[in-house]
Amino acid sequence: MVANEIVDPTEQKDVSLRQKFIQVVVPVATVLLILLAIGGIGWHNYRTTRAGVLKLTHELLQSVQRYVVQDVTGYMGAATLGGSFAQDFISHAPVAVTRGAFYSYGATMLRLVPQIQSYYMGDQNGGFLLVERAPDGKGLEYTDLQIVGGKTVFHHDFYDENGKKIRSDENPSDNYDPRTRPWYQGAVEKKGFSWTPPTIYASTKQLVVTGSVPLVGQDGVQRVFAINVSLNELSDFLDALKISQNGTAIILDSNGRIIAGHGFQSVVERSQGDPAKMTLDPATQGTFKRVYDTYRVRGVGSHPFRYDGKNYIGMAQTLPASDHWVLLIVAPENDFASFARQSGRESFQFSVIIIVLASVLAALLARQGRRTERVTKELRHEKALTNTQTAALQQIAVTPDLLNVNGEALALTEELAHITRARKASLWRLLHDGMALICEDSFDARQETHSGGFDLSRKDMEDFFKLVDAGVPVTVPVAAHDERTAPYERVVMRDSGTSSLMLYPIRGASGGHADIVGVITIEDAPDPLSVSYFLEIVASITAIRFAGMAELPEPDKMSGSDASAVQKLPPPRFDAALMQATTASGEIGQGMFPSVAVMVVTFSDPVMENGDDTSSLLPLIDRIASEVQEIAKRYSLFSVKVAGHRLICVAGCTKEPDPTAIWRVAEAALVLREACMLLLSSANIEPIFSIGMDYGPAMGGELGTDPRLFNLWGEAVTLAELMAQGAPDVGTIEVTERVYQALREHYLFHSRGSFYAPSAGIGRVYVLATRR
């Protein structure tokens, strides 16, 4: 309100910011916290579950491992136990039945133990016995190394499944000597159970390992009993073993060669049946390679590891019934923990759904809060608007002379401008059957000045008048661009620099019927129609005021009547220095005159150039005096008196009020101003005069005896002098409010504001511009 304040006491506190924070940030932060909490709980659950599952998996794998070890031990046990049994069984058998005992034992075992491929027995004399399954798989084949015709041959006897001999066959042995075979030599050297490396069994093309045990019969001959165990059966067993969804197992011998395991067939193909090449392939069996390496460094046990971006559980365990074989088991951790992950993922998905729902709710809450805030603000605004309008109406209601047509109701335009927040508000009255609009009052809110009295003619702006005649509120955003309002903008709005225009009709009684009697114009208001009911009230009040106002007489008629009235008036009297006083007219009495128009012209000393003598001005002053006399005669002024720098012109010194007096003085003032301007400018002198006027009661009369001089004094004279002294600029005519009231319909004035005069109190002062 007051400019340049360091601290504005009305400044908005950051309440709205805080409210926004509470309404938006808090819900969002709450949702985020919930999100974090749910995420944290989910992660914790996942970790706990995963740890539990892995522990369980570990135990499970250990069980599987034990089971596999037990099974493999059992699988191979048929060989080792069988070997031990055969060692005792055959070595204690009499020499005559050794051969039969071997065949009987072998046949029985082959029938009972599927993984055993065949039994051998060789002795230190080069004897060799073999029992194996017949090629058809149903019977048995007994093979004996015999010497026929000096050559060693294999003699084959084939028996069916009932033990009945079917046929015999022989084939050359190619100098086969069992004593040179690894299984024979190994057992003899070791003097105990020994294993040969895996080999391809000639007849079945299957990979086998041979376990052999030495024995000495009752005849003291060194013999070696050997058992061929098929590894294919072991691989099939391991293949059938279900460790987990993707878990695999493999058995390696002490040299790292693959004995059996998952995908053994592909290993065989890769190595083209050569057991020596059946090693781990790092490309396809990287996980086993990793476990095997770990095993070689750290020994048996569980070895979790990460390979190719995945977590694995690897286990290594030696097989007791074998030749330092090792069982490797590898299972991806996901096989066991995947359900924990799945569970975690589902929990997370559910959490996301909950969060989305919570977010939607939070958004709704925030939106609702904002909406409530907005509605509250609107309500507050509405209330403030109502209060403002009520206050404005009160202000209008307490305006004195609101409905008095002769009084001014400046509050109407002031409050209009205030309520509509307009730059300018004006009240226009339609005159002469709608041929003209006269501005009763116009208030400029920026300059806080009132003006009025000017008129618009229908012939100048037909479209604008049609708009007024339409009788509906019209808002024009840019008046200059609308052809209907462009003339109005040019004439009225351009000076004040306003652009938007709003017209609101004033309806009232005209000629006995309801009609448009005027219009309210609002310039540069943000949204004037929002206060339309206030506009309606002001329009109604204005209509009542307009109804009471008489139709203005046509200017010509007025001049005519004045002119005729003036003819009847006595000639002017010139007093004091201007001219010899005339004798007082008979009809002029002494005492109070009710309506005297007084004009005071004050002259100041001229500024002379080039050191001119002021006496050279006398002819000029004389010419001015002549002009004054001429003007006084023309307008039948009652008295013209000069006193020093002041010239006092008076009209209307009659007992009865003279309505033409003020008009005549005003005309005289305008003509006198023009004449003085002309004369002074021709003498190259600045206008050094100012004119003041007042209109009202005064006291006067003839004074003295010889000569009797007329003099006038009173408030009207004093105020006229004050107006002349206080004129805002040289050459201006400053008048009191009374003069303005009397002449405003015929002359143009602009307001100078309210002033306090010690003798007259507060009053408004106007400057008379020109005739309408």
Next chain:
Amino acid sequence: MKHLTGPMLELADATPVFDESSLPPVPLSLRVMAGECVVIETRDMSRATMFADLCSGMVHLRHGNARFMDMDWNDLDDRHRNALRGRIGRITRRPVWTDLFGTHVGIMFKELHHTTVSVQDLTGETARLCTQFGLPGIPVETPRRLSSADLVRASCVRAFLGQPQLLLIEDPLEGSPVDISGAFFECLTEARDRGASVVWFVRDTSVWQPYRKAVSALWRLADDGLLTVRIR
């Protein structure tokens, strides 16, 4: 004229704390609209001083509230309360002049403290008002060395300086050694035209009679509170 939606100054059942203010502990209600001039007659001018303090939010209230420019003094923090007081012009009989500085500082201190108006503009405005009140220029001597007449003038200049929104005037006319009524009424009228409200404390009816036409309301402040009086 700047409009307020509500009254410029409003006391709504404001009950002052007696111990603090010596004002009658009765509810006081008063509304002064923008541009209004309210005359309050009181025999005891020290009571007027306290009442002016109450209007300035410097007296604690037991009940009710005191609002200035739609703002309750109680609702404001110290910073804003002090800033708001910068919009009040006061003429008080309480000894307020300090001899630490020249009178010109005392006159312009409020504006220098509350606003960013340039010293040049402020000096110009002060000089204008000083001339208006009959001082040959802005007094620069310490207040003690000024005549009582010039001190009254300086008080008036200080009150009207800076276009205050509220004038709390403890009458300077009565007992003034010089007649400054002309300038005083001019400034009063000018301030009211601008939209300022005036509370004028007087001891004697005769003082405000020349201005009676323009007075909006007349009140009397006595032991039993604030009573409205019909203007005759």
